[in-house]
Amino acid sequence: MARMLTYAESIREATENEMARDSSVMVLGIGVDDFKGVYGTTTGLVEKFGTDRVVDTPISEDAMTGVAIGAALAGLRPIHVHIRMDFLLLAMNQLVNIAAKGRYMYGGEVCVPMVVRAIIGRSWGQGAQHSQGLHSFFMHVPGLKVVAPSTPYDAKGCLIQSIRDDNPVVFVEHRLIHYQKGHVPEVVYTIPFGQARVLSEGSDITLVGISHMAAECLRAKRYLHDMDLRAEVIDPVSLSPLDIDTIAASVEKTGKLLVVDTAWTACGASAEIIVQVTERLGNAKTECRRMGFAPVTCPTTKNLENHFYPDAQKIASVACRMVNGDRVSTVVDRIPDFSIPPEVSPESVEFRGPF
Amino acid sequence: MVENFYRALYRIRRVEQEIARVYPTDIIKSPIHLSIGQEAVSVGVCEALQPSDVVFGTYRSHALYLAKGGDLKKLISELYGKVTGCAKGKGGSMHLIDTAAGFMGTSAVVGTTIPLAVGYAYALKQSGKDSIVASFFGDGAVEEGVFHETLNFAALKGVPILFICENNGYAINSHQSKRQPMDNICERARVYGMPAERIEDNDIFEIYERVERASSEIRNGREGPRLFECMTYRWREHVGPNEDFDAGYRSRSEAQPWFESDPLKTLGASLEIDRRGQIEVDVEAEIYEAFVFAEESPFPDEDELYTDVFTEA
Numbered sequence: 001m002a003r004m005l006t007y008a009e010s011i012r013e014a015t016e017n018e019m020a021r022d023s024s025v026m027v028l029g030i031g032v033d034d035f036k037g038v039y040g041t042t043t044g045l046v047e048k049f050g051t052d053r054v055v056d057t058p059i060s061e062d063a064m065t066g067v068a069i070g071a072a073l074a075g076l077r078p079i080h081v082h083i084r085m086d087f088l089l090l091a092m093n094q095l096v097n098i099a100a101k102g103r104y105m106y107g108g109e110v111c112v113p114m115v116v117r118a119i120i121g122r123s124w125g126q127g128a129q130h131s132q133g134l135h136s137f138f139m140h141v142p143g144l145k146v147v148a149p150s151t152p153y154d155a156k157g158c159l160i161q162s163i164r165d166d167n168p169v170v171f172v173e174h175r176l177i178h179y180q181k182g183h184v185p186e187v188v189y190t191i192p193f194g195q196a197r198v199l200s201e202g203s204d205i206t207l208v209g210i211s212h213m214a215a216e217c218l219r220a221k222r223y224l225h226d227m228d229l230r231a232e233v234i235d236p237v238s239l240s241p242l243d244i245d246t247i248a249a250s251v252e253k254t255g256k257l258l259v260v261d262t263a264w265t266a267c268g269a270s271a272e273i274i275v276q277v278t279e280r281l282g283n284a285k286t287e288c289r290r291m292g293f294a295p296v297t298c299p300t301t302k303n304l305e306n307h308f309y310p311d312a313q314k315i316a317s318v319a320c321r322m323v324n325g326d327r328v329s330t331v332v333d334r335i336p337d338f339s340i341p342p343e344v345s346p347e348s349v350e351f352r353g354p355f
Numbered sequence: 356m357v358e359n360f361y362r363a364l365y366r367i368r369r370v371e372q373e374i375a376r377v378y379p380t381d382i383i384k385s386p387i388h389l390s391i392g393q394e395a396v397s398v399g400v401c402e403a404l405q406p407s408d409v410v411f412g413t414y415r416s417h418a419l420y421l422a423k424g425g426d427l428k429k430l431i432s433e434l435y436g437k438v439t440g441c442a443k444g445k446g447g448s449m450h451l452i453d454t455a456a457g458f459m460g461t462s463a464v465v466g467t468t469i470p471l472a473v474g475y476a477y478a479l480k481q482s483g484k485d486s487i488v489a490s491f492f493g494d495g496a497v498e499e500g501v502f503h504e505t506l507n508f509a510a511l512k513g514v515p516i517l518f519i520c521e522n523n524g525y526a527i528n529s530h531q532s533k534r535q536p537m538d539n540i541c542e543r544a545r546v547y548g549m550p551a552e553r554i555e556d557n558d559i560f561e562i563y564e565r566v567e568r569a570s571s572e573i574r575n576g577r578e579g580p581r582l583f584e585c586m587t588y589r590w591r592e593h594v595g596p597n598e599d600f601d602a603g604y605r606s607r608s609e610a611q612p613w614f615e616s617d618p619l620k621t622l623g624a625s626l627e628i629d630r631r632g633q634i635e636v637d638v639e640a641e642i643y644e645a646f647v648f649a650e651e652s653p654f655p656d657e658d659e660l661y662t663d664v665f666t667e668a
Binding site for chain 2: 052053057058060062063064065066067068069070071072073074075076078093094097098102103104105106107108109110111113142143145165166167
């Protein structure tokens with residue numbers, strides 16, 4: 001029987017494995033040694049590796065990012081954990097001006113091997129400042145790698161790869177997929193960066209889902225299947241570097257591309273993917289669309305929050321219209337009358353805080 | 356000791372003067388922040404450190420780079436944008452580095468290297484090495500939030516670090532009294548539980564002796580961090596090669612006592628004339644050679660634009 005772990009458990013396993021293998025690996029962040037262990041992703045590490053290597057930090061994101069970089073310059077491999085990606089805004093100077101640029105502006109004299117784990121929150125009233133997906137900020141900057149695996153299998157392999165990489169890596173996690181269970185082998189393995197994963201094959205449209213939206217795209221595929229539409233679902237896994245080969249090859253086959261991000265669309269990862277596919281294919285006939293957060297601040301109340309995020313139904317609706325034109329739905333944002341009862345993502349319904 | 360101090364001070368002063376001399380030709384096509392007048396802080400501290408100790412600096416770090424043993428040819432080549440520079444011409448005056456000398460880098464953004472220095476010191480402590488780190492910054496940097504965040508963590512963990520505040524009185528063209536309600540930088544450090552001392556008058560011997568004592572106490576993390584506020588004075592404009600006493604924000608008379616107590620002058624006067632002459636001749640030859648080297652060095656190839664974005668496996 002396949003060994004099943006949650007996404008959070010696979011993060012913990014990857015971290016423990018690397019800390020045991022390499023004494024230069026350390027974990028720091030607010031609450032990494034407490035009884036909640038950042039949703040269980042750091043649980044038990046301090047007992048095993050001690051307080052020098054598992055460091056609960058003061059509430060000082062800016063300085064602690066600099067401390068992590070300084071430790072990396074001295075040969076350590078810090079993993080800096082942020083329970084909310086929003087907090088990274090306090091660390092932008094260190095990440096953008098030093099971590100990303102150190103190698104280049106010091107003429108190759110130094111390297112900065114560090115991982116910045118950033119968790120995107122959602123549901124149960126996360127609201128304006130606990131919900132942002134800011135990965136495109138980091139994709140914009142040369143010198144940073146950005147990964148956002150969506151499955152427990154990729155989470156383990158990608159985190160090990162990130163820790164062993166000699167460069168700064170922003171490792172994007174989504175709170176709702178922390179609960180997802182999936183096959184995670186006990187053996188140690190790495191997932192190379194710059195390789196997208198085709199989660200499900202199809203021929204009518206390419207759905208690219210980033211982080212949690214990969215799961216929503218898989219659900220949308222089930223709706224579309226009942227309408228005799230075969231969607232190909234791709235998880236980019238690694239956003240920078242981006243595997244445009246795999247996505248473009250899929251779009252060449254399907255002729256339609258819908259990119260769904262767990263972030264705003266303006267200047268975002270979805271825009272970048274579409275532009276790169278368009279540049280690659282040079283084909284004006286390829287139809288491309290993107291979906292993401294509504295272009296507003298995330299509201300706290302549930303009924304408005306539901307409208308803020310793309311979900312399987314909305315994705316299926318847009319995809320269906322892209323393939324079938326007006327034959328099914330004349331209003332893009334109206335959910336088509338599918339023959340199966342609408343399914344909401346269970347994790348966003350089941351999630352209960354506090355954290 | 357006096358000879359060493361004099362050689363180091365003279366070398367830095369003359370390098371800076373040469374940079375200022377060639378600057379109007381625009382052969383250095385980037386900003387420079389000269390250390391003239393402030394050399395004693397870098398020399399006093401670095402003479403008290405071991406070669407294996409590490410320093411982090413600011414955009415005004417020509418003096419610190421040279422005092423810590425950074426390669427002079429690589430410095431001038433870097434300013435000239437040549438591939439033989441310490442950062443292959445890709446960093447310039449504000450992004451100097453010489454890892455072999457324990458000079459771990461500078462930043463154009465005020466306060467930014469302070470936590471890097473503490474992170475480095477944390478790693479040294481964890482590895483059991485008895486090296487220490489000195490973090491250099493100006494009086495403006497204490498206004499950055501990261502200064503306080505970093506001191507808090509450094510004191511909490513007792514990392515082996517010296518915070519060296521070079522207080523030259525000005526952040527760009529604004530006097531400290533226009534920026535801070537109290538003249539109390541040492542006190543700000545003490546509230547985090549670390550000893551802090553002010554050293555007046557750009558006094559190189561005081562700086563050397565006190566840093567020497569403090570550094571031996573904190574080696575191998577036996578004692579926590581210390582802060583020294585070293586009072587000094589910037590003789591030239593914030594950025595660029597010129598004096599700016601006619602700009603209106605400060606007067607030549609304010610600078611006069613600093614000119615008169617210039618340690619380069621007082622140390623020079625105490626040396627035997629032939630000995631002093633020999634030091635100066637040697638240093639001049641080295642500087643001449645470095646500028647020629649920089650001038651004759653090639654610019655980076657076009658391919659260099661794309662190298663070192665990442666560390667390749």
